[in-house]
Every structure is written in structure tokens, then in C-alpha cells.
Amino acid sequence: MALIGAGVWGETHAYLYNNHDDVNLQAICDLQEDKAQKLADKFNIEHVFTDHKKMLAEVNCDAVAVVTPDFTHPPLVLDCAEAQKDILLEKPMATTRKGVQKIINVVKKQDIRLMVDLHNRWNPPFAEARKKIKEGEIGKPVNAYFRLNDKMWVATDMLSWAEESSILWFLGSHTIDTLQWLFDDKIDRVYSVSHHGVLDKKGVDTEDIYQTVLEFKQGGIATIENGWITPDSHPNINDIKFNITGSQGMINIDTTNNGLLEMYNQDGHENPDTLVNHFVHGRAEGFAYKSILHFVEKIKKGEDFLVSIKDAADTSLVILAIMESAKKGKPIKVDYDI
Ligand SMILES: NC(=O)c1ccc[n+]([C@@H]2O[C@H](COP(=O)([O-])OP(=O)(O)OC[C@H]3O[C@@H](n4cnc5c(N)ncnc54)[C@H](O)[C@@H]3O)[C@@H](O)[C@H]2O)c1
Structure with missing residues (x-):
């Protein structure tokens, strides 16, 4: 996987992928390099980018988690879909009708899978x-x-x-x-x-x-x-x-x-x-984590998402x-x- 967004919730995603036996979190991208680098150091992520298009071109991943502010989602989803990546998108899907339309169309056209994290x-x-x-x-x-x-x-x-x-x-x-x-x-x-x-x-x-x-x-x-x-x-x-x-x-x-x-x-x-979201004996246990793990599981099994x-x-x-x-x-x- 790769991750776009190294903020508050991006850190949660990075933590979960880093601790997941089935996930290799290869790359992280944030417009602010220091934030991406900090999470890369913390969670042993090999590649750091500030341009998601460069990351999509250079990193060979199956899926991307988009964890950027609410109003930024459509163009990032479009680029990930066009690069043939499955996508876990933080809520909301989009904050404009045009954004919703574009996402629905690109998912259909590229035949990729997308789940919005309505946890x-x-x-x-x-x-x-x-x-x-x-x-x-x-x-x-x-x-x-x-x-x-x-x-x-x-x-x-x-x-x-x-x-x-x-x-x-x-x-x-x-x-x-x-x-x-x-x-x-x-x-x-x-x-x-x-x-x-x-x-x-x-x-x-x-x-x-x-x-x-x-x-x-x-x-x-x-x-x-x-x-x-x-x-x-x-x-x-x-x-x-x-x-x-x-x-x-x-x-x-x-x-x-x-x-x-x-x-x-x-x-x-x-x-x-x-x-x-809480930890029991060092393991993440809250429902806000379960939805992210659900995406990984359903991608792996090729089954429908709950959302x-x-x-x-x-x-x-x-x-x-x-x-x-x-x-x-x-x-x-x-x-x-x-
Ligand atoms: N904070 C929470 O508790 C929480 C919980 C669930 C979901 N979410 C959702 O997760 C998303 C992110 O929220 P957050 O709280 O982590 O925000 P945040 O501001 O802490 O982090 C967002 C990060 O995205 C980066 N970013 C913005 N545009 C980018 C781009 N084009 N390319 C690369 N990086 C870019 C910013 O530099 C920032 O570091 C939102 O959609 C939010 O609704 C947040």
C-alpha cells in the first residue's frame, strides 16, 4: 500500500498498515515533507514523496489510502484510479456534486475498488x-x-x-x-x-x-x-x-x-x-481501526465492502x-x- 496524507488520521492508517501481516506500507506522501518523513521514520516506510503523481509513477503498490483534508479528495482519487490502484478514501467522498460525479465515473471507467471510511x-x-x-x-x-x-x-x-x-x-x-x-x-x-x-x-x-x-x-x-x-x-x-x-x-x-x-x-x-480507538496490550482495538482493517481484508478476499x-x-x-x-x-x- 501507499498512503497520501501524514496528518492526525494518516498516522492512524500508517500505524495499522505497519502492524498488519498482509500489508507492506511502501510509501508515504504529504505536501509537507517533514510530516511524511516523521511517519516514515516512525513506521519504517521506505519511500517519502511530496508529489502523489510521482509516488504513483514510481511505487509499485496495489492500493492507496487517501487521508487528506475533506475538500481535497476528488483529484487525488482520480489520479490513483487512473494509476489502477484500489482506494481507501477517508470520509467524506467529496464536498461537491462535481467531485462525487468524477469519483463515481472514474471508479467505473478504471474498474478499480473504492471504499469510503464511514466507520x-x-x-x-x-x-x-x-x-x-x-x-x-x-x-x-x-x-x-x-x-x-x-x-x-x-x-x-x-x-x-x-x-x-x-x-x-x-x-x-x-x-x-x-x-x-x-x-x-x-x-x-x-x-x-x-x-x-x-x-x-x-x-x-x-x-x-x-x-x-x-x-x-x-x-x-x-x-x-x-x-x-x-x-x-x-x-x-x-x-x-x-x-x-x-x-x-x-x-x-x-x-x-x-x-x-x-x-x-x-x-x-x-x-x-x-x-x-484505544490500545489493549499494545494492539489497536477500536471501531475506527476496524473499518480500515476491513478494507484490507476485503481487498485480499475480493469481497464486497460493508460501505x-x-x-x-x-x-x-x-x-x-x-x-x-x-x-x-x-x-x-x-x-x-x-
Ligand atoms: N482526525 C480525525 O480524528 C479523523 C478521523 C477520521 C477521519 N478523518 C478524515 O481524514 C482526513 C484527514 O484528516 P486529518 O485529521 O488527518 O487532517 P490533517 O490536517 O491532520 O492531515 C492532512 C494531511 O494531508 C496533507 N495534504 C493535503 N493535501 C495533500 C495533497 N494534495 N497531497 C499530499 N498530502 C496532502 C496535509 O499536508 C496534512 O499533513 C479527512 O478527510 C478527515 O475527515 C479524520
């Missing part, structure tokens, strides 16, 4: 909820509530590119994918309102929060909240609350303050969500509709025609 499908309580729903335990899903927020620190400190993205791309893509997966249905119409100003005052010109109502094609409804202004004193990086109610039952999920682990010291306390390319494309198209709705102040029908 909440591996989150144990959500995977269990999907199983229960499929088994008919709550009847037909009727309505859902899903809050998926980040601490403000993510927008102000962790991501240097927050204002070129949005909380909808960064976390909302998980919200939309999870809901369409659990309802086993596509979203037909959206109505969203957003708030601007809190982050702007801190020098990050992006929406603080989107509150959105979703209508599914078969009549289901959901209310979602995606915000980037949860106070930094919050004990967990994410604030997650979830409910789905069906014709015969209901499921609640609260992975924020699950009480699995409470940590206190003289400066404060933390409730880290040990389901996402189809269509589902990932549709997720981006729903988010574009949400943004349009918030901008125009009216409900918008999702346009899946690409």
Missing part, C-alpha cells in the same frame, strides 16, 4: 442496533434523533482546515450514513437551519451548528444535530446521543458518558470513549442538500441524479 458502521452499539432492527425487534423504524457533536477544540485547534470544511462533512457524514443504514432507506427531503458566529469570533469562519429534519422515502423521519461548539471542558471529544423508535420498540444509544472509563486528576476529568460506493456518494449528496436548505431557509429534495 460508524463498525461502532458496536450501532452495529447491534442495525442487527436488532433487521431482526424486526423494533418493528418498522418511524423516527430517530441523532446528536453527533465535537468539542470546539476540533475546529479551533485540531484541524487547520476547519473553515474550508464544515461539521457536516467532518461528522455529519457519519450521521447521514448511519441513519440511512439503520432505516435501510434513502433520505428524500431535508430542512436545516444553522448558526454562525461563535467560531467566527474565534477566527474560524464556519457554521457553529446545523439542526436538520430528515424525511425518508418510506415515511421515516429524523432530527439531527451536528455542532462544533461543545465546550472544551466536555469530558469526551464527541457528544453523542441517539434514539430510534419503531412501530414496536425503541433503541437508545449514549456513547458519550457511558461510564466505561472515568479518569480524574488535579486538572479535571475525562470520560474517554474506549469504543472508538458501498453508492452509499458514500449518496451521503455527500444529502449533505449538499442540507447545506442548500440552511442557506435558502427552505426544505430541499435530495438530488441523487449524478
Whole structure:
């Protein structure tokens, strides 16, 4: 494999490939050479590049992981696909309709395989909820509530590119994918309102929060909240609350303050969500790792990915509709025609 992007999440990918018996991580590329070199030294990666086209021309790899900022994905995917590489692409697939179109077309044309890393499908309580729903335990899903927020620190400190993205791309893509997966249905119409100003005052010109109502094609409804202004004193990086109610039952999920682990010291306390990413006896164990390992496994076995390319494309198209709705102040029908 080869890896494009040596940032926060690129390091996670590098760690996993370096520890995987079936993967030889041959090359890493980042526009910032020092970042790529640092990970190359840490994970024994032989080749370092600052130009992905040069890497694709010189390195003989089967697959490439694209782990660059949200808005940079389409041209990198196009070049990897044209070089006949299978691709693990970080979410979201693309932040424009044109970007989605280009990716769908190139994957078809080059006959390569692509998975978008919508990893909440591996989150144990959500995977269990999907199983229960499929088994008919709550009847037909009727309505859902899903809050998926980040601490403000993510927008102000962790991501240097927050204002070129949005909380909808960064976390909302998980919200939309999870809901369409659990309802086993596509979203037909959206109505969203957003708030601007809190982050702007801190020098990050992006929406603080989107509150959105979703209508599914078969009549289901959901209310979602995606915000980037949860106070930094919050004990967990994410604030997650979830409910789905069906014709015969209901499921609640609260992975924020699950009480699995409470940590206190003289400066404060933390409730880290040990389901996402953590280490047990030196081995990576969280669900955010499982999706990356799934890509490797399915490439090796030639089997379908849990996240189809269509589902990932549709997720981006729903988010574009949400943004349009918030901008125009009216409900918008999702346009899946690409
Ligand atoms: N940070 C997380 O917790 C997390 C979790 C899951 C998914 N993701 C996703 O992973 C992707 C990367 O996020 P991140 O947090 O690692 O960002 P980051 O800013 O920490 O790292 C991105 C890296 O990509 C490099 N880059 C940008 N354009 C490039 C190009 N054309 N060629 C080569 N390198 C290029 C940048 O120099 C930077 O080092 C995003 O799509 C994000 O949504 C992040």
C-alpha cells in the first residue's frame, strides 16, 4: 500500500498498515515533507514523496489510502484510479456534486475498488442496533434523533482546515450514513437551519451548528444535530446521543458518558470513549481501526465492502442538500441524479 496524507488520521492508517501481516506500507506522501518523513521514520516506510503523481509513477503498490483534508479528495482519487490502484478514501467522498460525479465515473471507467471510511458502521452499539432492527425487534423504524457533536477544540485547534470544511462533512457524514443504514432507506427531503458566529469570533469562519429534519422515502423521519461548539471542558471529544423508535420498540444509544472509563486528576476529568480507538496490550482495538482493517481484508478476499460506493456518494449528496436548505431557509429534495 501507499498512503497520501501524514496528518492526525494518516498516522492512524500508517500505524495499522505497519502492524498488519498482509500489508507492506511502501510509501508515504504529504505536501509537507517533514510530516511524511516523521511517519516514515516512525513506521519504517521506505519511500517519502511530496508529489502523489510521482509516488504513483514510481511505487509499485496495489492500493492507496487517501487521508487528506475533506475538500481535497476528488483529484487525488482520480489520479490513483487512473494509476489502477484500489482506494481507501477517508470520509467524506467529496464536498461537491462535481467531485462525487468524477469519483463515481472514474471508479467505473478504471474498474478499480473504492471504499469510503464511514466507520460508524463498525461502532458496536450501532452495529447491534442495525442487527436488532433487521431482526424486526423494533418493528418498522418511524423516527430517530441523532446528536453527533465535537468539542470546539476540533475546529479551533485540531484541524487547520476547519473553515474550508464544515461539521457536516467532518461528522455529519457519519450521521447521514448511519441513519440511512439503520432505516435501510434513502433520505428524500431535508430542512436545516444553522448558526454562525461563535467560531467566527474565534477566527474560524464556519457554521457553529446545523439542526436538520430528515424525511425518508418510506415515511421515516429524523432530527439531527451536528455542532462544533461543545465546550472544551466536555469530558469526551464527541457528544453523542441517539434514539430510534419503531412501530414496536425503541433503541437508545449514549456513547458519550457511558461510564466505561472515568479518569480524574488535579486538572479535571475525562470520560474517554474506549469504543472508538484505544490500545489493549499494545494492539489497536477500536471501531475506527476496524473499518480500515476491513478494507484490507476485503481487498485480499475480493469481497464486497460493508460501505458501498453508492452509499458514500449518496451521503455527500444529502449533505449538499442540507447545506442548500440552511442557506435558502427552505426544505430541499435530495438530488441523487449524478
Ligand atoms: N482526525 C480525525 O480524528 C479523523 C478521523 C477520521 C477521519 N478523518 C478524515 O481524514 C482526513 C484527514 O484528516 P486529518 O485529521 O488527518 O487532517 P490533517 O490536517 O491532520 O492531515 C492532512 C494531511 O494531508 C496533507 N495534504 C493535503 N493535501 C495533500 C495533497 N494534495 N497531497 C499530499 N498530502 C496532502 C496535509 O499536508 C496534512 O499533513 C479527512 O478527510 C478527515 O475527515 C479524520
